[in-house]
Amino acid sequence: MKILDSFRIVLVEPQHPGNIGAAARAMKAMGLSNLVLVAPRSFPHADATARAAGADDVLQRAQSVNSLAQAVADCQLVIGASARPRRLNWQNMNPRAAAEEASAVAYKMNGQTALVFGRERSGLTNGELDICHRHLMIPANPDYASLNLAAAVQVVCYELRMAALGTKAGAETYMGEGDTLARTEDIEGFYTHLKDVLVAGEFLDPEQPKLLMRRLRRLFNRTQLESTEVNILRGILTALDPRKQAYSNPKMSLKGSD
Amino acid sequence: MKILDSFRIVLVEPQHPGNIGAAARAMKAMGLSNLVLVAPRSFPHADATARAAGADDVLQRAQSVNSLAQAVADCQLVIGASARPRRLNWQNMNPRAAAEEASAVAYKMNGQTALVFGRERSGLTNGELDICHRHLMIPANPDYASLNLAAAVQVVCYELRMAALGTKAGAETYMGEGDTLARTEDIEGFYTHLKDVLVAGEFLDPEQPKLLMRRLRRLFNRTQLESTEVNILRGILTALDPRKQAYSNPKMSLKGSD
Numbered sequence: 001m002k003i004l005d006s007f008r009i010v011l012v013e014p015q016h017p018g019n020i021g022a023a024a025r026a027m028k029a030m031g032l033s034n035l036v037l038v039a040p041r042s043f044p045h046a047d048a049t050a051r052a053a054g055a056d057d058v059l060q061r062a063q064s065v066n067s068l069a070q071a072v073a074d075c076q077l078v079i080g081a082s083a084r085p086r087r088l089n090w091q092n093m094n095p096r097a098a099a100e101e102a103s104a105v106a107y108k109m110n111g112q113t114a115l116v117f118g119r120e121r122s123g124l125t126n127g128e129l130d131i132c133h134r135h136l137m138i139p140a141n142p143d144y145a146s147l148n149l150a151a152a153v154q155v156v157c158y159e160l161r162m163a164a165l166g167t168k169a170g171a172e173t174y175m176g177e178g179d180t181l182a183r184t185e186d187i188e189g190f191y192t193h194l195k196d197v198l199v200a201g202e203f204l205d206p207e208q209p210k211l212l213m214r215r216l217r218r219l220f221n222r223t224q225l226e227s228t229e230v231n232i233l234r235g236i237l238t239a240l241d242p243r244k245q246a247y248s249n250p251k252m253s254l255k256g257s258d
Numbered sequence: 259m260k261i262l263d264s265f266r267i268v269l270v271e272p273q274h275p276g277n278i279g280a281a282a283r284a285m286k287a288m289g290l291s292n293l294v295l296v297a298p299r300s301f302p303h304a305d306a307t308a309r310a311a312g313a314d315d316v317l318q319r320a321q322s323v324n325s326l327a328q329a330v331a332d333c334q335l336v337i338g339a340s341a342r343p344r345r346l347n348w349q350n351m352n353p354r355a356a357a358e359e360a361s362a363v364a365y366k367m368n369g370q371t372a373l374v375f376g377r378e379r380s381g382l383t384n385g386e387l388d389i390c391h392r393h394l395m396i397p398a399n400p401d402y403a404s405l406n407l408a409a410a411v412q413v414v415c416y417e418l419r420m421a422a423l424g425t426k427a428g429a430e431t432y433m434g435e436g437d438t439l440a441r442t443e444d445i446e447g448f449y450t451h452l453k454d455v456l457v458a459g460e461f462l463d464p465e466q467p468k469l470l471m472r473r474l475r476r477l478f479n480r481t482q483l484e485s486t487e488v489n490i491l492r493g494i495l496t497a498l499d500p501r502k503q504a505y506s507n508p509k510m511s512l513k514g515s516d
Contacts (some may be wrong), residue, residue, distance in 0.1 A: 026409060031399040054404055096420070125494040138416070139423060141289040146312055151284060151412045154405075158396070158413045162354065165397060210386035215490060223481040232473060239461035 021051030076111030279309030338390030
């Protein structure tokens with residue numbers, strides 16, 4: 001997906017090469033591939049390759065540079081991750097807002113956004129945060145804000161992917177390929193059939209129907225029945241219809257009028 | 259935060275204790291603390307404690323049980339993580355939609371939601387997915403959907419926290435005042451009853467069950483049955499049970515052996 005190529009993950013002085021690999025894996029799983037390392041302590045390294053678990057193409061393409069300024073020189077937007085609010089009230093965004101802004105930059109101006117993560121223990125320096133246009137904070141548990149580097153990269157890349165996909169919450173489709181929602185007419189046919197069998201089974205008293213059919217309609221209406229499902233339900237009603245039982249089972253029915 | 263206590267992370271047969279620790283860390287960083295393990299291969303274990311990195315209280319409180327059914331018996335909503343779309347097109351939600359629904363269940367009815375994650379390599383079995391009311395898919399790169407277990411838990415817990423922090427008016431639910439969602443255990447009781455009656459009515463051949471019960475589970479799971487509705491449905495099954503018909507109607511049954 002083109003838009004995901006507009007996002008760049010920058011790791012500043014990562015101390016453990018395993019974390020570089022884990023970050024690459026998190027990136028690739030979300031469809032990102034641009035990784036820039038600022039003065040990594042050890043890279044390339046076997047631990048990085050091992051933790052990348054198949055995302056070694058991301059590692060191979062990764063660039064190493066000497067300073068954050070170099071890493072973001074050609075970016076239109078630079079967002080730095082911060083584990084805690086800073087003294088100066090810089091604008092703090094959550095990962096979702098950051099991803100939306102990065103997406104907008106990509107869509108509207110074909111611009112590049114860097115998402116910058118600091119050292120495992122100490123994060124970004126104030127000087128580095130000053131280079132960033134925005135600060136991003138993952139809204140963690142204030143008593144235990146202990147996300148490791150790869151987990152933070154995972155969350156941010158997930159939001160970047162969600163933004164790039166244009167995904168909104170909810171309203172996921174209930175249907176699969178090839179399924180069709182039942183037509184109202186067929187659903188009404190099912191309700192008539194259901195009522196009929198419930199009366200035959202003496203579960204529903206037509207003289208005193210109360211709210212039963214309304215409750216059942218409420219239940220089935222909210223599921224958005226598919227055509228196949230209506231057929232199955234009507235098949236069940238036919239199979240369980242007490243009149244059919246009586247009729248089809250000679251042992252029970254033939255002597256019924258004795 | 260109270261609402262986060264309504265969420266439970268369930269890991270089914272985790273093979274590597276390190277992953278249990280990493281999941282606990284991801285949970286605690288997002289403010290979750292309820293962890294249930296289904297038949298973990300090795301737990302407690304030093305690797306789990308090491309990877310938990312300070313989230314050992316979550317590990318200490320973790321419960322181990324023998325089956326997924328036990329782990330979710332008292333939950334109102336059960337959402338299973340699936341790495342790929344399944345044959346029957348069950349409702350797939352993304353983590354955001356799942357988190358919003360879990361939050362709505364917590365806010366409106368003080369209900370518990372289980373988020374269920376499968377084995378590292380093979381995920382959840384079809385039988386386990388059938389227990390779940392919803393399937394959750396992290397929208398990963400289709401060419402490399404390689405999130406490790408802790409990364410998947412991290413993303414889902416992040417969305418749960420975002421939803422818990424953000425839910426105000428809340429998502430639409432179908433519930434009326436005073437209605438309570440049925441517990442998983444009661445819904446399973448309904449399925450057992452349904453299957454039993456369908457076999458008695460010769461609609462379901464226990465030798466060749468095909469996909470019938472899965473299709474019916476899919477239908478009813480997506481509606482989120484209320485307690486009253488489960489009672490009504492079971493009442494209908496009792497009324498339409500062919501064995502009961504034969505038994506209770508003297509005209510039909512008493513001469514049955516002629």
